Amino acid sequence: MLDVERLSRTFGGVYANRDVSLTVADGELRGVIGPNGAGKSTLFTMISGHLHAQSGRITLDGQHIDRLPPHRRAQLGVAIVFQGARLFPGMSVLANVAVGATSRTRAGAVSAALRLPRHRREEREIFADAHEALARVGLSEWADRDAEQLPLGQQRRLQLARALTASPKLLLLDEPASGLRANERRELSHLIRELHRDGMTIMLIEHDVSMVTSLADRITVLDLGEVIADGTPDEIRRDPRVIAAYLGKDAAA
Structure with missing residues (x-):
């Protein structure tokens, strides 16, 4: 469904994303986690077209979309739910x-x-x-x-x-549970799980790691704009690089 190849973006000379690559299968629920400032939201805004990558390529269903504006990507099936509430x-x-x-x-x-x-x-x-x-x-x-x-x-x-x-092929959820109470998180998790079971391809950013690991087929971990791990939830839980990114190098030692 989605192939992201070596995406990079800088702000003021600092990399928000650096050579980020990942592949998401049709019908997959991909979690994207990482500490604050890891570049997760930047990645989603580049996939949706609201921010252009300075280098790299994005392919959706075999079609290169990295130079298309947001409305054209939406027509091709990319939908994004931003972190902040955006109402009319x-x-x-x-x-x-x-x-x-x-x-x-x-x-x-x-x-x-x-x-x-x-x-x-x-x-x-x-x-x-x-x-x-x-x-x-x-x-x-x-x-x-x-x-x-x-x-x-x-x-x-x-x-x-x-x-x-919008009948999306690819649904991007940027921290949809942020600020929600525990019961609201459970209800939202149930809804996301239902959409996934119906075959929708979903990418999910969330600081609640337990929520992501309970929902995702695979998880990509970013730190300082780079991919440091990619695997199943069980593999990610045990990865020393992930433990170090969240808890410090001493915790991973």
Whole structure:
């Protein structure tokens, strides 16, 4: 599904990512972990196209996408849920979710402005998909409320629902459990596990290592912008380089 080859990006001469390479199989749930400042979010923003790599290559389903803008990558099936809650103020929960499907529209601006039949048909399909996505994440009862009224846990679910309306091939989740209570984390883990079981390819950044190891097929570990380990959850737990990165070299000795 995804092949990342030697991606690099610097800020002020400091590497955020340096020669990062990984391969994610179709239907895989790949965890990405590492200490603060390891370059995890930078990697995701380069895959989604919101930040361009200075070198390296990204291939999705055999197609090079590293020079494509974010909206073209979204059309090809890349969806990202950012760490911070990104809502459209003054819009309902349903309308916020429906925005995620805009990458799939084909009617065009003229058709939309004139309310032509093709646009109206697409609009009905988009809102039907938005209702389905809200049901999938357990927010159907909130559909008509102002999105800004949602508690943090539900805001994260809204963002996930919005990503699902784009029918993604690859779903990037950047710390979706950040700031959530223990019961909200459990509910979110259950939802991610269900999406994975349905065959969705997912990449997950999360500081909660126990959450990642319980969900992921494989885990990639970054430290100081570089890949220091890649393997199954059991392999990662025992890797001395990972232990050193999180706990210090003395702990790994």
